[in-house]
Amino acid sequence: MHLLGLVVASALFATASAHAEGDKAAGRKLVYTCAGCHGVPGYTNAYPQYPVPKIAGQNEQYIVNALSGYKAGDRKHPTMGAQAQSLSDADIRNIAAYLSSLAQ
DSSP: OHHHHHHHHHHHHHHHHHHHOOOHHHHHHHTHHHHHHHTSTTOBOSSSOOBOOOOTTOOHHHHHHHHHHHHHTSSOOHHHHHHHHTOOHHHHHHHHHHHHHSOO
16 A cells, blocks of 8 residues: 555656746747846846846746746736736746756
8 A cells, every 4th residue: 555655656746746847948939028127237127126136047937837837926026017918837947947947
């Protein structure tokens, strides 16, 4: 019985891991709007004024969590919320896979 539980848990973990990975090539096609702010060295937001973070090379799961949070409304930023609303969960995984693969 214990062995069966381990097999089932391993299968579920493998399935969850497979779904969590994004397609870097697809993500590369989606980040064109991200680069307008996040790709400009030294760029600061007009209001409220703060430096826009670099996202190239960021941790993949962090990007997934951040975009999902903006999409759900748990993270607040008007521009990011609007951008995230237009993304599917697969789009978010793909963007995260691509951005996390870039050098910082």
